Amino acid sequence: MNGIEMFGIHWKNPVTTAAGTFNAKESPKYYNPELLGAITTKGVSPIPWRGNPLPRIAETPSGMLNAVGLENPGVDAYIEQELPELKQRGMVVIANVAGHEIEEYCAVVRKLDKTDVDILELNVSCPNLKEGGLAFGVDPKAVHLVTSAAKQHTKKPIIVKLSPNVTNIVEIAKAAVAAGADGISLINTLVGMRIDLNTGKPILANGTGGLSGPAIRPIAIRMVYEVAHAVDVPIIGMGGIMTGEDAYEFLLAGATAVAVGTAALIDPAAPVRIVQELEEAVRKYGDPRK
Amino acid sequence: MKKRERAQILENIKIGGGIQRIRLHAPEIADTAKPGQFVNLYLPQKQFLLPRPFGVADADGQAITLYYMVVGQGTELLSEKKSGHFLDILGPNGNGYDLSAMGEHILLASGGTGIPSLLFAARRLRELIQKSDSSAKKITAVTGFRDTAFLVEEISKYCDQTFVISETDGTQSKPLGMTGNILNLFFALEAGSVKASGLDKITGCLSCGPMPMLRAMDQWCGDKGIALQVCLEARMGCGMGACVGCTCETTVGKKKICVDGPVFDAKEVCWV
Numbered sequence: 001m002n003g004i005e006m007f008g009i010h011w012k013n014p015v016t017t018a019a020g021t022f023n024a025k026e027s028p029k030y031y032n033p034e035l036l037g038a039i040t041t042k043g044v045s046p047i048p049w050r051g052n053p054l055p056r057i058a059e060t061p062s063g064m065l066n067a068v069g070l071e072n073p074g075v076d077a078y079i080e081q082e083l084p085e086l087k088q089r090g091m092v093v094i095a096n097v098a099g100h101e102i103e104e105y106c107a108v109v110r111k112l113d114k115t116d117v118d119i120l121e122l123n124v125s126c127p128n129l130k131e132g133g134l135a136f137g138v139d140p141k142a143v144h145l146v147t148s149a150a151k152q153h154t155k156k157p158i159i160v161k162l163s164p165n166v167t168n169i170v171e172i173a174k175a176a177v178a179a180g181a182d183g184i185s186l187i188n189t190l191v192g193m194r195i196d197l198n199t200g201k202p203i204l205a206n207g208t209g210g211l212s213g214p215a216i217r218p219i220a221i222r223m224v225y226e227v228a229h230a231v232d233v234p235i236i237g238m239g240g241i242m243t244g245e246d247a248y249e250f251l252l253a254g255a256t257a258v259a260v261g262t263a264a265l266i267d268p269a270a271p272v273r274i275v276q277e278l279e280e281a282v283r284k285y286g287d288p289r290k
Numbered sequence: 291m292k293k294r295e296r297a298q299i300l301e302n303i304k305i306g307g308g309i310q311r312i313r314l315h316a317p318e319i320a321d322t323a324k325p326g327q328f329v330n331l332y333l334p335q336k337q338f339l340l341p342r343p344f345g346v347a348d349a350d351g352q353a354i355t356l357y358y359m360v361v362g363q364g365t366e367l368l369s370e371k372k373s374g375h376f377l378d379i380l381g382p383n384g385n386g387y388d389l390s391a392m393g394e395h396i397l398l399a400s401g402g403t404g405i406p407s408l409l410f411a412a413r414r415l416r417e418l419i420q421k422s423d424s425s426a427k428k429i430t431a432v433t434g435f436r437d438t439a440f441l442v443e444e445i446s447k448y449c450d451q452t453f454v455i456s457e458t459d460g461t462q463s464k465p466l467g468m469t470g471n472i473l474n475l476f477f478a479l480e481a482g483s484v485k486a487s488g489l490d491k492i493t494g495c496l497s498c499g500p501m502p503m504l505r506a507m508d509q510w511c512g513d514k515g516i517a518l519q520v521c522l523e524a525r526m527g528c529g530m531g532a533c534v535g536c537t538c539e540t541t542v543g544k545k546k547i548c549v550d551g552p553v554f555d556a557k558e559v560c561w562v
Binding site for chain 1: 291292293294332336337338339340341364380524525526527528530531532533534535536537538544549562
C-alpha cells in the first residue's frame with residue numbers, strides 16, 4: 001500500500017504502533033521500526049510516574065487487561081534518551097502525552113514543542129484528579145478544555161486519543177475537533193475486571209484494568225465508523241488489530257491510518273507483518289479509500 | 291533478529307505433583323539458553339493471547355526442557371498437547387544467573403515451581419566443577435514445596451547434599467520429616483538436628499521461588515554476608531520488555547523483571 005500524508009507529514013505506510021506497546025530498546029530486536037509509517041511512543045508525564053502495584057496484567061478471552069498505570073520515566077528522560085535515536089533514524093514519531101491535570105498535559109506539551117517530535121497524541125483516558133478521578137475522556141467539556149489548552153502550547157499537530165468508555169463517542173470526538181484537535185485516534189482500552197476464583201478478589205492489584213486485543217475490535221470498528229462520519233479530521237484506528245485484514249477493516253470504517261498494540265505484545269514482529277499483510281489485503285480487496 | 295518461532299514437542303508428560311515436563315526441539319534456544327533464563331510458550335488456541343513464561347530447566351544440544359504446573363485453563367490445554375505437535379515459543383528471555391563468582395560452597399534454595407531454573411543451574415555448576423573451571427567445590431540444594439515434592443531426584447544428581455521440606459506433608463520432607471518452609475528447615479539444621487556439612491560455610495546462593503520466600507532468603511543470607519542472586523517470579527504480559535507489566539523497584543530505579551531480570555542481586559531488590 002502506498003504511503004499517506006497526515007498533517008503534511010509523509011508516512012511510508014498507514015501503520016503505527018499503539019502507545020505503550022513499542023519499547024525503543026527491546027522492540028527493534030524483533031523488527032526494524034523504520035519499516036512502519038510512524039512510531040507512537042509510550043505515554044509520558046511531566047515527572048516520572050511509578051505506575052500501579054503488581055499484578056498489572058490479566059488474560060481474558062481473546063484479550064488482556066492491563067493496569068500498568070502509565071509507569072514512565074517522565075518527559076525529560078524521554079526527550080534525552082528515547083526520542084533522539086528514533087529521530088536520527090528518520091522515523092515519524094508520535095509522542096503520547098499523559099497527565100492528571102490540564103496543567104500537567106500542558107507541561108509535557110511545552111517541552112515536546114521544543115523537540116523534533118512530529119505529532120503529539122493526548123491520552124485523555126487518564127483520571128482527572130481535580131474532578132474526582134473521572135477520566136477526562138468521558139466528558140466532552142473536559143476533552144475540550146484539555147485539547148484547547150494543549151493547542152496553546154504548540155504548533156505541532158495534536159491528535160486526541162479517545163476513551164471508548166462513553167455513551168456517545170461522536171459527541172466526544174466533536175468536542176475535541178471543536179477545540180482544535182488536528183486528528184483523532186481511537187479506541188483506547190475498555191475498563192474491565194477479572195476476579196480470582198480462589199481469593200474472591202480482583203486479579204489486578206488496581207482492581208480494574210483496560211481491556212485490549214481482538215475481543216474489542218468490533219467495538220473499535222463501530223466507533224471509528226461513527227466518528228469518521230461525524231468529523232472531518234484524519235483518524236488513526238486501533239483496537240485488536242492482529243492481521244492486515246483487520247487493519248484493512250479499519251480503513252474501510254474510515255480510518256486514515258491504523259495502530260497495532262496488543263498484537264505486538266503477543267508476536268513482537270506483528271507491526272511489520274501487518275504492513276505486509278495490509279498490502280496483500282489491498283491487492284485482494286482494492287483501495288479501501290475509494 | 292529474535293522472533294516467535296515454531297517448535298516441535300518431543301515429550302509432554304505428567305511427572306507427578308500436578309507437574310508436567312515438556313521437551314521442545316529448539317536448537318537455537320538450546321544453544322544459548324542459560325540457567326535463570328525463561329522461554330515464552332504460546333498456546334495454539336487463539337483466545338489465549340498471552341505467552342506462558344517458564345524457566346529453562348535444561349538445554350542440551352537440540353532440545354530444551356521446561357516444567358510447568360497445571361493451574362488453569364491455559365496450562366490444562368498445554369498439558370493435552372502431544373509429542374509431534376508444534377507450539378510457538380520465544381526465547382531465551384531475560385538475563386540468567388551469574389555462575390562465575392559464587393565461592394566454594396554454593397547453596398541452591400528453591401520454593402515450589404522455582405526449582406526448574408535451579409536444576410539447570412545445578413547441572414551447569416557441576417559441569418564447571420568437573421572441569422575445574424570454577425572456584426566452586428560443593429553444591430547444596432534446599433528445596434521447599436507446599437505439598438508434594440518434585441525434581442528432587444533430578445537436582446540431587448548434581449548436588450553434594452539435598453534437603454527437602456513440605457509445608458503440609460512431612461513424609462515428603464527429607465531427611466528431617468518436619469513440615470514448614472525452607473527457613474524453618476535452615477533453623478532446624480543450624481540447631482543441629484541434622485549434621486548439614488558445611489552449612490555454615492556457604493559462600494554464595496541462588497534462589498528462585500515466591501516473593502516472601504526470596505525476601506526471607508535475602509534476610510538469612512544478608513545476616514551471614516552470603517552473596518545472593520534471586521530469580522523473581524511475576525505475572526507477565528509480553529515477556530519481552532514492551533508492556534511494562536512486570537516491573538520491580540530496585541536501589542537503582544525501576545527494572546523490568548522480564549528483560550532486566552528475572553535474576554537480580556538481592557541487595558538491589560526493594561522488597562514490598
